Amino acid sequence: MNFFNFRKPKEMRYEYAPDTKTEVQKSVDETVAIFRDTFKDTNDVIFREFTTGDNQKVKGFLCQIDGISDKMLIDHFVMEPLTILSRRNDLTTEDLKVGIYEAIEKSTIAVTDIKEVDYIEEAMLSILSGETVLFLEGYDKAMIIASRSWPARGPSEPVSETVIRGPRDGFVESLRSNTALVRRRIRDPRLKVKQSQLGTRSKTDIALMYIEGLVDKGILEKVERKLKAINIDSILDSGYVQQFLEERKYTPFPQIQATERPDVSAAAIFEGRIVLMVDNSPTVLILPVTMTAFFQSAEDYYVRPFVATAVRLLRLISIIIAVLAPPLYIALASFNPEAIPAKLALSIAASREGVPFPAFIEMLIMEVTLDILREAGVRLPRPIGSTIGVVGGLVIGQAAVTAGIASPIAIIVIAVTALAQYSTPNYEIETAFKTVRIGIIFLSAVLGLYGVVLGIIALIIHLVMIDSYGVPYFEPLAPMNLKDLKDSMFIRVPWQQMKERPQYVNNDNKIRQAGGSSDQK
Template identity: 40%
Template sequence: MIKAIRNIFNLPPKNQNQTNEDEGSKIPLKTDLEENIKTVKASLGHSPDIVIREIQIGKKGNIPAAVIFTDGLADTKSVNHLIIESLVTDIRITELDPEISSQTNTFDKLKKFALAVGDIKDSTDFETLFTSVLSGDTALLVDGFAQGLIIGLKGWEDRGVQESTSQNVIRGPKEGFSENIRTNTALIRRKINDPNLWLENQQIGRITKTNVSFMYIKGIASEKVIEEVRERLGRIDIDGILESGYIEELIQDEKFTVFPTVFNSERPDVIAAGLLEGRIAILVDGTPFVLLVPAIFTQFFQSAEDYYQRADIASLVRILRYLSFFIALLAPSLYIAITTFHHDLLPPQLLFSLAAQHEGVPFPALIEALIMEITFEILREAGIRMPRSVGQAVSIVGALVIGQAAVEAGIVSAVMVIVVAITAIASFVLPAYNMGNSVRILRFGLMFMAASFGLFGIMLGLIGIVQHLCQLRSFGIPFMASFAPSIPSDKKDGLIRLPRWEMFSRPRFLSQRNIIREDYPPIRGSKHNGKK
């Protein structure tokens, strides 16, 4: 059908434009420096931020050359000091003569004697030159040679390493990822100083050419998952990648689900812990959020602070998160079902109190809940989008004023305001924001089921949700592991967290390689139990 539509409107086949552009951009460099400079200026639209510095090099200063870089992306001081000053004033390169020197020997001498830079690559076509220069690198072209050097001197301004804003902890590291992908990889390598931590790079996006990397620990991560990540990233064909959310949506297993099947974090310690378990981290240049795959359901209820506190405290807090999850999901539905169909489940005094409060309200319980839930969602979005100085005040004051005014006006009952408030507070307990979004969506569906069939409708909805969860996969791994399928050895970090000495093995559902974290449990307590 798509092919027929393309034939009707004379549209080119998929990827034909890209192929033509690639063939056109694979133009080799010329030996004439002036022609190369004209091509660069014409191709880049004579943009003023593209700096082309023409210099004379060689012992006699009679060899024309050009240094090309993008102002604002390259480190200008390093370009002036390590390239231009070195080439102009250094007289050790005595054979920069295209008539008597081979191209390879000349550029080898430039690398070894004249350029005090570590990252140097060769370039023979304009596509490589444009991509490198527009990414922050510096290009060096010499007259008489159909070749250039790409010198890595990126130096744009970035936010630097700051505290994570979306995943705060009381105890633990405060550093968070930045928008610079090299800063992010360095933060991970600071946590894992091992040669088996491997990094692979790709450029995704026909126009943006965004740098995308994925990291894994060789010998721990599953080779099948590594190959699957490599293949899915290689299949992405899009004009631009601006944030890791693009990658997440394009590589996830299930395209239509409200539950997130790719985990993300802006904390280096969380990503390092995932790598040590056998997961794979996907980093995208330009965003502080790093993806972690495969992901499972219980992972979205775990916080970094769980592993920096004692096991009993961490387990108690984790149980509280699961309880909050069910409150945020079911509280409005249970209220609607009980007050509409199942009055006999309430104590008589509470039933009389609810009936008295609802006496002056003209709407049924479902309409009450919808009014309050939609109002709260509007206030929450307004608080997020407005400036930080007034956003919090708008969300809190707005909720209080509107809730009280709605009760006094007789639009909703006071109990409904309490139920919606508890639901909203419980949803904020979840560590993962995207899992909270899933609860927000499902809550409305369960409210309609409760209004139609009562508790029976809620049970049908829960059965459907559980069935859907059991069908989900994340890079081939069951989303509900280690509960479905049941893996007893992997439940030590699920609903609760066992003590550190009990967590001696890695999750078996991720990989069957290098399972054991430690050879034997550590000694707990004094050797003599406090006795001499």
């Protein structure tokens, strides 16, 4: 038995931890050892050791990641000047101790955005963000050179928010490109872009955009507190942040608006609301929000007010049909046929002759089939997906009627429901009302028309109880606000009459235009 257990002492080595603070060393050799040990087995990290200064007596070290940094910029505007610098005899190590920016000025490095950091962790985070880090012998700071060059697609029209009239550009996965798309529309020096990071490992960049003087300071402070309280290892999309910021977790209705359109975001900022952008996500978040915003399209403000009002009324009627058509069919066919004309009741009964299922099961089968067809159409490639949606609906519907599994009236009801549901301009509110419809379907299967009425009352009570950062969700209907009714879910007055910003945004600058219709000749 071995009574003596001699162990070799562990080798002291640096281990990267974002929360620690390790100062940059003056020795380039020590810095190189730290970086090579941290990034070992990482083949996309570029290490470049060189000498410059007084007869090439000053050591230097440069580190960047291939693919997310601009190698051409570093080659032409950093390494080339440093190569020229190595032929000079008037810059020694002592010159570097005077100040790194003086050395940069003498070496004529032609890069606009350069800053210093004191800690190794800050330098590594900059490298992982696409920047290039430069170390020089004898200087205890790291030079961060802006060289981000992310692979990114160009702005294109959002698929989920298409318009006939209006801008065709949309947000992309690059945070800086997205802020630029908004700044192009808001040329106001009071537009603020407050950038920070979320995710202990992903270090995802996020940005809050708002106009100082228009934003509600209380809402802004509350949003910032909630963002600071998020403690998760990774943020891969704005949907992560949205779920952390929403105050009511167990409701199908979104309390934050999501959009891919820069014009919608700019309009929200002009109203005094806050726009939250997340890097790697083309979807930005807008808050606070009311349910009215989900029934409005950007195109409503680019056409005549009478046209916009008619379209909004059509959307409101469509969502009522989408929510109530299947439950009403179940209630009238199974419980309350006396509530409809006798000829219609006989027609429904004749169409259902031979169907082996009650109306509730019949409609439930149709709902599930509709959702399956929709998911198949979305997940498949676009040319195939559209074919599946059209052909699948026709073939399955006709086959169901022929086989006696569903009645023709049920096929008509579910088809009209689908068309009405898809007329809603916002996907999240559409899915929310679809969830509500399923609940009312079950109530109608148990209580008939009483269940439908009970479901409507419960829905209205639930909507009235929701708020988005202190803003009532059902505003301007509950509480009633006549001024905000000028631009609501069912009406849009001419621009000349919309002189004030929405009342639910608590700011000191309510007026957005001078004059009005009386000034027009």
